Amino acid sequence: MAKKSSLKIIFLGGLNEVGRNIMVLEKDNNIVVVDCGIMFPDDYLPGIDFLIPDFLYLKKNVDKIRALIITHGHEDHIGAIPFLFRDLKPAKIPIYATRLTLGLIKSKLSSSYFQESDDNSLLNEIDPSKKLHIGPFDMEFFRVNHSIPDGVGIIFRTDIGNIVHSGDFKFDQYPIDGKVTEYAKISNIGQEGVLALFCDSTNAEEKGFTVPERDVGKTLYEKFEQAQKRIIVATFSSHIHRIQQVLDAAKKLDKKVAASGRTMLKTIKIASELGYLKIPDDTVIPITKIDDFPLNKIVMLSTGSQGEPLSTLRKMALAEHPRVKIMKGDMVIISSSPIPGNENAISSTINMLLKQGADVFYESIAGVHVSGHAQQEEIKMMINLVKPYYFIPVHGEYKHRIQCAKLAQSIGMTNEKIIIAQNGDVLKMNDNLCRISGNITLQNIYIDGYGSGNTEDIVLKDRKILSRNGIIMINTIIDSKKSEVIKEADLTLKGIIYMEEFEQIMNEGREIISDAVKKCFDNNMTNTQLIENNIKETFEKFFSKKINARPVIVSRVIDLGKI
């Protein structure tokens, strides 16, 4: 019998972080990539919009790549696809995803400047009732519940054993679309035998089971019923089921729903066209028509549940929305929970809405949101269904994955069978053996505001120093032939605090610069760059001694003797 080849699994993202999910499976020179998402920075990174995975490994092995499989349509799973396509050009990689996910990817690619229009041929629909065979991988998909419809987990059948990837999941016993997680498929593969389970850890710190989505619907209905004036519901545009419940509650109470926000309108269009969102008759109106109805008949659906600067809700809070001015008695429902880092933006949005007279319902004081990720009892149940030989927590910060590991231990898995991997780790799997066999060094790839640039660490460092300490530019005119300082240094300050003593300090600084230049001449130093450096260092030393601050110093010398 021929020796079976091993399976390599490489994490290019999604570990040590929430977001940037991407996992590479490689066997017999065949690569299948699972998910390809972006991540929002958790530290303050000035000017940075998001991070994408480092695709270098995929670039180098582009000839092996057979498919990109996407579990669901959230940005942290699909957002980096245009960048992957850009980096792998001219190669074209087929994408496999369920229908809604595919719709969202299509819209993303068509609005992206990386993509030629004919690449839609690369988009293949996953039908979870059918199997998919690519190279050495026999794949089967099981539907899961999540905060976006059409999510799946993946079963990879290979000659060395079965691998299960949970996707982002939770269990909802009576979901809005009626599509309960396909427990039977999970249970069947568990009985067949599973070498390794890769499991969503995002909510591993949360006790118990997630509250069903329908309970949010009940709360929304109650609030809608109480509302005396207009209602504004802010939620994620991808949360189709939440939007469905808003529409349904409005319909029952004979209210009209007007959506606003670019992504909200786009997602509603895609989801309803594909049949994932059922828009009740006589319920949706354009935002331009809201003044044609009584105040208590209006529901607005908006973006901005995370306090995003340019979102509809933020504009309303700032009283800058062109159409909607908040009135006393308007009801605002923020139907989401804060993504870590956004707490202050959300709080300030709430404060401003309250000041304008709105009644605001949000997570701390009302049951208007439930999470899309499995909590502790669901994670344990997933493990008990799959009964894996190895357990590998994925998706989430280190602390989430450690908690997820503890859950596995709590139901009897031994420590040696639980693997806490890092981004870049290469897992090697043979029959009944799974171990970290190496690590690929990954770069942080930052995507800056203007889209095409990847920001480097050095630029970020510069920006941080600039922002904390400001900048001083020194222009000095000299004549090296005459060994003269022609004009005292010109100092320009930006981002530096004005202090009364400054005039005095700056005068002194100019003298010190002149002295430094003279000293250069005394030492027969006439190289412009050397003089520039000399000025920079001298001034830096002087300034930091004077006011204990370290701004960026830029020194330029004009040498008239050399013009």
Place this chain on the structure above:
Amino acid sequence: MAKKSSLKIIFLGGLNEVGRNIMVLEKDNNIVVVDCGIMFPDDYLPGIDFLIPDFLYLKKNVDKIRALIITHGHEDHIGAIPFLFRDLKPAKIPIYATRLTLGLIKSKLSSSYFQESDDNSLLNEIDPSKKLHIGPFDMEFFRVNHSIPDGVGIIFRTDIGNIVHSGDFKFDQYPIDGKVTEYAKISNIGQEGVLALFCDSTNAEEKGFTVPERDVGKTLYEKFEQAQKRIIVATFSSHIHRIQQVLDAAKKLDKKVAASGRTMLKTIKIASELGYLKIPDDTVIPITKIDDFPLNKIVMLSTGSQGEPLSTLRKMALAEHPRVKIMKGDMVIISSSPIPGNENAISSTINMLLKQGADVFYESIAGVHVSGHAQQEEIKMMINLVKPYYFIPVHGEYKHRIQCAKLAQSIGMTNEKIIIAQNGDVLKMNDNLCRISGNITLQNIYIDGYGSGNTEDIVLKDRKILSRNGIIMINTIIDSKKSEVIKEADLTLKGIIYMEEFEQIMNEGREIISDAVKKCFDNNMTNTQLIENNIKETFEKFFSKKINARPVIVSRVIDLGKI
């Protein structure tokens, strides 16, 4: 009968925010100031350490100020005292505070460069069993429970009615120091009649009652008992009762406690010298001695429970602490909850500690902290005890104070008797009447890293643009007499993303600048500043069109014709 003078109450801070607490009472040309705190910025303010109140009103009315009364020793109540003293010089204002609070203020003033040493004569101890008479104010103090010992609320008896200020409070029925909130005093003034209650709103969103501090002690003891190796407890240095419970649990289990962190050591010293912290025999050791004991006998008390960059815990997490290297099995207890804005810093600290092998217990997964602020039932009880005619929620963001107002409504107060004031508002009170009669415009006073400077909004704006978009400096040498560009513009970039197209763009930019200068000459424009502006505007337009970015542009022109 002579007409009674009205009482003015002015909020210079503490509303619309958590922190920067300060309230001014003014009657018959007598001013009493309550608290004088700092606030940490909630948005990202580059380089800013904290904000202080705008003292302009107090400067203008310095001759009327009779006293500064401090309710307790937290930074958001005492932190700005040195700045107040600096601004009111040469006037000297007597401070009144309880013993521990006074100890902390003394230490703050002695380490402050604003203060002459002889000003200790200004420090007066409040004995809560005694009344205090200053000008038209008869003051009585009632002890409250909080997350620092020795906190008080204040009763002001005036000829127009009684005013009650709750201070920062909660109710703890069996506090660590045995000093239960003085309910009788509060209840007595309630029976006497109260015109207005100013009430802590910080935790008005939290249901029920606060959990007693002793319950944290029990959890700490259990964790200490389980620990196989060293224990590190991070908490606020001012949380004397928490520290007491750490010491007591250690003593019972025959463990040794080593404190580290500058503020932690300082506060422990002050609190134990003043009798607020009882250090058990044979329990405390210097951090230099920890290696002399078995691992399971060591407890370290550290700062850094908010993930602060230079704190002991953060250094340990980064493996940069000079003495303590985290070992597998060390137990870290983060005994605090995140202050909004610090979530990510705390999470990353936890992640790093876990990676080094520590077991980490923190709020999401363990009962190792309780808050120091009254929750909903306690706030309602305070209102029912005081039975005020007017209710004015203070301390907290707008949303907290709105929630606090709703609590008052829920127990029967009518809307007209609840006042939601803003910073700068002037409340005017007469017999049975209280209304907002005006508003003083307040500036945000930012305190920058190097201490003495107050940063202005314009500097912050510059810093933000610098950090997001970087800066381009343009140096151009011309000769206006000859109408010539002597040397093509020199462009220096900082904090700007490098792109392949840049060289091309910069070359084009230099040409455009030369053209702009020539156009100036053609129009007989020779004023250097006008030419500089012209270059700036031309380049700005060109660059934003090219790469859709808006860096700061600084343009300097050297005119050889004018030297």
